[in-house]
Structures are given as C-alpha cells and as structure tokens.
Amino acid sequence: MSIAENIAAIEQTLTGTAARLVVVTKTHPVERLREAYAAGARIFGENRVQEMAAKQPELPADVEWHQIGQLQTNKVKYLAAFVHTVQSVDSLRLLLEMEKHAAKHQRVINGLLQFHIAQEETKTGLSLPEAEEILNSEELKNLRHVRLTGVMGIATHSPDEAVVRGEFRQLRQYFEHLKGRYFAQDESFREISMGMSADYPLAVAEGSTLVRVGSAIFGSRG
C-alpha cells in the first residue's frame, strides 16, 4: 500500500476516538514526508535533532514538529525556533534549557513528561516520584515559554497484549493523577502520547490522544 493509503487506513481507525496521528518520519527522506503531507498528515515526529532541523525548512510551515527521542540539553538550541512539542521531557534541567531558548525566539514550546512504563531497563523516562519532584520545584513556576501539555510513554515490545495494555493503563493513571494534583485548572494539560505501529489500537482503547506511527506508514526502516 502507498503512504497515502496507509495514513488513510490508520486515520479511519482513529475516527471517533480521542487520538490524533503523529507520523514518525525518522530516517525517511524529505520526498516521503511530502507524500505524507499531501495525504493530510500535519504532525511529524523525529528522534534526532539534526535530522529534524534539516527537514523542517523543506516542509510547509503548518507542520507540527514533535521531538520524540531523548533530547540533550546542548541540542535544544537547534530546535527552539520551530519545534511544537518535545515529547521526551525527562528532567527539570531540560525544561529550563527549553525555557531559555524558547524565550530567545519569543515563543512557547510544549512539553510532555516522558514516563518509564516498560519492563525493559533500556527505555528511558521518569518514575512518578521523579515527575512530581519536577512539578513541585520552585523553578517550574517561573517558566513562561514552556508549557507542560501531558505525558508520553513507550510500552514493552511484547506480543503479550495484557502486558502492553497494563502499561498503557499505568500511563493513563499517571496522567489522571498529575491532572488532578497539578493541572486541574489547566485545559492545555491533556495529551497522553502512547501507541506505535505494533500497539496503537491497544493504546487508543486505553485513552491515547497521540499515537506515534512510523513503520505501519512507511514500511520498515531497514
């Protein structure tokens, strides 16, 4: 199937749900991103800073660029002029760096707190106490150019649906807890980014608002 057909098929499954599609474009050349754009995709996810910064000027300005891979503080400056959302916020230090660079460009960057929900040790992300430590810090109250808009997580790569579903449910519970405790009056804290090619239907069933799908659209990255 073509990129357009794959996007249409996924959009079909999202109709009537809370979820929007983030097209994960990492490793793919700009022509394929243009194809996705022509098929209606407007939210693109990349995990490497240099790659996103190189592609961004080649696409129309109404694309929302989401950083989905770990972001080193010394690279924030390359994204600050255009990135819409950093989905991989894992420290207060990173938020402060985002604030500094977003302020220089007089704009606001959205951030999702990335949680560790998988069994694999290698997957990065915060625990609930670590996230609350960030949210309780004094420095956070002074941020004017960073807005926390929700949470993100990567489930275990497993054929066991019960495991994966349980992890998505866990992330949703973290979201609900933080929403009630820190963001009850803040309508912009509303995103639960979970679900990839292999598991997005489960994530949507568990309340995902952003699914991040790459290989189901473009084929395997080889």
Ligand SMILES: *Cc1c(COP(=O)(O)O)cnc(C)c1O
């Ligand atoms: C690569 C990646 C995806 C997309 O993975 P697919 O299996 O190709 O859909 C989603 N989220 C993150 C964080 C990624 O790095």
